[in-house]
Every structure is written in C-alpha cells, then in structure tokens.
Amino acid sequence: MAEGIGIILLKFGFILLFALGLGGLLTWVERKQSAIMQDRIGANRASIFGLRLIGLFHPLADAIKMFTKESFTPASAEKFLFTLAPAISVFFALIGFAVIPFGDKLIFGDTVVNLQVAPLNVGLLYLFAVAGLAVYGVVLGAWASRNNYAMLGGMRAAAQMISYEVALGVTIFGSIMIYQTVDLQQIVHLQGGTFWGWLPAWGIFMQPLGFILFLTVGIAETKRVPFDAPEGESEIIGYFIEYSGMGFGMYFLTDFVETVMISAITVTLFFGGWQVPYLLADGFHFPWGEVWLLNNWTVALFQIASFSLKVMFFLWLQMAIRWTLPRFRYDQILRLGWKYILPISLLNIVLTGIVIMVLK
Amino acid sequence: MSINVHDKYKPLTFWEQLYFPTILSGLALTVRHFVRNMFAHTLRVLGIKLKWPGSVTIQYPEYLRPLFPRLRTLHRLAKREDGSPRCVACMMCETACPARCIYIVAEERLRHPQIEKVPQIFDIDLGLCIFCGFCVEACPEDAIRMDTGILEIANYARTGMIMNKDILLKLEPDETRFVQYNQEGEVVSTSILKQR
Numbered sequence: 001m002a003e004g005i006g007i008i009l010l011k012f013g014f015i016l017l018f019a020l021g022l023g024g025l026l027t028w029v030e031r032k033q034s035a036i037m038q039d040r041i042g043a044n045r046a047s048i049f050g051l052r053l054i055g056l057f058h059p060l061a062d063a064i065k066m067f068t069k070e071s072f073t074p075a076s077a078e079k080f081l082f083t084l085a086p087a088i089s090v091f092f093a094l095i096g097f098a099v100i101p102f103g104d105k106l107i108f109g110d111t112v113v114n115l116q117v118a119p120l121n122v123g124l125l126y127l128f129a130v131a132g133l134a135v136y137g138v139v140l141g142a143w144a145s146r147n148n149y150a151m152l153g154g155m156r157a158a159a160q161m162i163s164y165e166v167a168l169g170v171t172i173f174g175s176i177m178i179y180q181t182v183d184l185q186q187i188v189h190l191q192g193g194t195f196w197g198w199l200p201a202w203g204i205f206m207q208p209l210g211f212i213l214f215l216t217v218g219i220a221e222t223k224r225v226p227f228d229a230p231e232g233e234s235e236i237i238g239y240f241i242e243y244s245g246m247g248f249g250m251y252f253l254t255d256f257v258e259t260v261m262i263s264a265i266t267v268t269l270f271f272g273g274w275q276v277p278y279l280l281a282d283g284f285h286f287p288w289g290e291v292w293l294l295n296n297w298t299v300a301l302f303q304i305a306s307f308s309l310k311v312m313f314f315l316w317l318q319m320a321i322r323w324t325l326p327r328f329r330y331d332q333i334l335r336l337g338w339k340y341i342l343p344i345s346l347l348n349i350v351l352t353g354i355v356i357m358v359l360k
Numbered sequence: 361m362s363i364n365v366h367d368k369y370k371p372l373t374f375w376e377q378l379y380f381p382t383i384l385s386g387l388a389l390t391v392r393h394f395v396r397n398m399f400a401h402t403l404r405v406l407g408i409k410l411k412w413p414g415s416v417t418i419q420y421p422e423y424l425r426p427l428f429p430r431l432r433t434l435h436r437l438a439k440r441e442d443g444s445p446r447c448v449a450c451m452m453c454e455t456a457c458p459a460r461c462i463y464i465v466a467e468e469r470l471r472h473p474q475i476e477k478v479p480q481i482f483d484i485d486l487g488l489c490i491f492c493g494f495c496v497e498a499c500p501e502d503a504i505r506m507d508t509g510i511l512e513i514a515n516y517a518r519t520g521m522i523m524n525k526d527i528l529l530k531l532e533p534d535e536t537r538f539v540q541y542n543q544e545g546e547v548v549s550t551s552i553l554k555q556r
Contacts, residue, residue: 036401037394041417212380324390325383336379 011117015097023256027059034323066249074242081144086250089137093257096130099123100264101185103274103303107296123184135161138239145242153239157230163337164220170345174210174352188273198287200277203270209348211270218262226325263314271310274303429538432493434510436531438503446503449477453495461488487521509537
C-alpha cells in the first residue's frame, strides 16, 4: 500500500527535527569540544533556576538573543534581496536532507514505509544541484547589503564554492561507477553484506581515496575553518557583515546544517548509511554463525540509531578538524582545489575504472 | 641558546607538502587532548577525582588564582602602632609619580617630638594610576604599600576612582591571596581560593 500524506509529513518532521536539532546542538558542541580540546571548560554559565546542565542552555540563550535582537537593514541595501538571502541560504541547506535515507523499511500494518522522505532515483544529482544553489544565498546577501567587505566575502565564497563544486562532483564518480546508480537508498542497500565474510561492505573500503577527497571538499563546501575565507573574521568579517539578529542567525545555522549535511552524505556514501554490520532485514547474522532474530521495528530502530551515531561521529571529526587547523589563505584554497584535489580525483576515477575492468 | 631565525623559512619537505600527514599529526595532538580531558571529565561526573584535572580553568568569580607576592595591587597607607598614619607628608611619592595621580595636602602634627607633618588630604586617583610602584620605592617611611591583593578596581564614575586617606588607611594586606613561601624560599601553598 502506498504511503499516505500523514506518513510523509511524519518522516519530513523527523528529518527536519534531526537536522535542525543537531544544527542547534552543534553550537553547544562547538563551544564544549573546542574547550575540551584546549584544556578549558567552555561555556557553562547560562542557567535556569541555578541549573546549569553543562552549558546546554547556551544554544537556547543564543536563540532568544537572536530572535529578540533588532534585525537591522542598512539604508542603501536592496531590502527585498537582503531579507530574502539568509532564507535562501538556510532553505537550500535543509532541503538536501529529503533524499538522505535514514533507515530501510518499516512495516506498519499493511503499509510499507520507506525511511527516506523523497525516494528520488536521481538522489545524488539532486544533492549536487542543491549544493550548487547554496552559494546563491551567500552571494545574494553579500551583494544586496551593498558593503565592500560583504562584497569581498561574497566573491570569495563564489570563487571557493564554485571551484570546489567541480571537485565535489568528480570525487563522487568513483562511487557511482562502483554502484552503477545515483539512488541513495539503493547505494546504501548495496553496502549491506560483507567482504570475505567479516568486513562490512562499506564504501570506504572500495573508495578510500575518494572518501578523503570528498571529506576535504565537503568541509570546504561548509565554509568553515580551515576553508572560511568567505568569512575571514579577522580580515573582512565576511558576507554577513551587515546582518544582525535572525538574519545573521540563519547564516550561522546554515553553516551548522551544512556540516550535518556533509556528515550525512559521507555516511551514506562511504560508511554504509543506516547499515549496521551483520544486521540483515530479519536480525543479526554474525560471521561465526550465530543468529539473533529481531522483528521489523527493532531492526528499524537499530538502523536509525546506527545512522545517527555515524553522523554524530563525523560531526565530531569535522569539529576536531575545525579546531585543529588554521585558515588557508585564499590563493592556497584555490590552488588546493584546482591543482591538487581535482587532478587526484580524476586519477581516482581512472584507478577505479582499471580495478573494475580487472575484476571483470 | 638562541633560535636561528632562518630555520623558520626552510622550504617544506616533500612529506610536509603532502598536507595530509602533517594535518593528521596535528589532529592526533588535539584528539589526544580531547580524549584525555574527556576521560577526566567523565570520571569526575561519576565521582572519581584524578590527580590531573581535565582543564586548567580557574572559574574566576567563584575562585581566585594565587598572586605572586611582588605583584603590585591596590595601594594602602600603613599605620604606626598607635594607629596614626606612617605618612609624614614629605611629598616624595607625589614627586616620583609619573602619572601625577597622588594629591597630598600636609598639616602640622601636634604634640609629637619627632614627627612634624601628617597628610591632611591624601588622594590617589586610580583612574590615572599606572601601578608602576614608584611611590612605594620613593617612600622614606614605608608608609605607602601595594600589597592589599585587591585587583578588582572598577567604578561607574571617575570620581569613584579617587581613593582618599580614610579608605587607604583602612585597607589591610591580604596574605591569603598570595603564594606563600617558607624561610628557604620554597613555595608552601599555591592553593586556589574559594571566593569569600
């Protein structure tokens, strides 16, 4: 039986809460993780009735501050575009989640629910389209605020994101060649099973070079340190210099949501998405022959938990990278993108092709 | 031992030019710190205290870090045993002060064989003071000292930054704020104080 509109809305709500919740929580993670990495304690002062809860109220305090602050529009700004740009930015960051599969199938009476909001057969191409449009919010906002620094930031963002867009497409070709599909749910399905009976058949074991390249390009796409030249807070302050209140908040949220997005795509393509090692549709089948049978709901829960945990691990990794490396210079970013990553990813395609030919 | 400045401009080796090995080594360092500190924090939540802390933070308004004894903190005027000020209004500190923040008006000290003068007014404008300590060095009577251990000097008005004679005479040295030494010059205690 087909899914009703209610189930689609439920799935939509789940993935939206997942993305926005993780995005909001990342402001706390950023403060705390950077503090722990640097032998500090981190923000822990926001409290409700004296309850501090290791600083978990700081995102809440941030949200209240952003919403109650004046949203200032400069007199010379293009008012319509200036207001629209942050919304565009956050919109394109969020709609990418529609094609991310977060589980297999949930049997619900006689309804089979596909745990993916939009089962598109061109999922990966859709993701590229969305990622390519994400730069428009930034450039529009920079242009519409009619500020020279914002303009510089916007131009940097355009140059950086467009050059890495090319590399982003090319790094994925290896995976597409192996799986022969761009449907993300199908790609995850093909990562089930094992190599030699014990090693989970995740994409990273077939595309190790592709994984490293994709993660690098992905971090560049989020515009965060070490690739934060568009922001460059110590030199040009960046494309959102004229934004205050929730306009700035939306740009800020975009960065975090994009971080979640990159984690989710990395997990889907290279770490088996929702796949749990040795978990098939009817339960665990361990390599030493033991079998634990589970019902459909438990399996689905395992899958969603597995997907969430993997995403959180990559969020942690991206945060660790963000707080370890300094910012690349603008020319270094472009040189890295065009002269190193793009040729290496082309080489990756050739190597993948040779290996596929040999194995046939 | 001096640092050879030319070492900083050595061209990168092939290993360093590969980016990823050096990035990974940097990442290993920060992740090692993260894991170690996270371990300590987790154990603390469970009630186990380790010898090494998970952070070097001193939570300032509640806790105060120990001060080095030679640190120049808020001034005070020392008193004699009978409670009268040691200051003889010789104007040495006022003369030595490079910021010109001390203002003294002398008056005659009555019924005393040796001491002829005492300050009638002794104002220090902390808004001007640069805490150089020249006044302490200039004082022949050891009357002005900077050992109160008070660092939090703030006010809403400039007039509130002016300390007069009565305030300066009331201040006492606070030895608990400072690192304690024994006769041999070894550190006895550097404990972090719980605020008041």
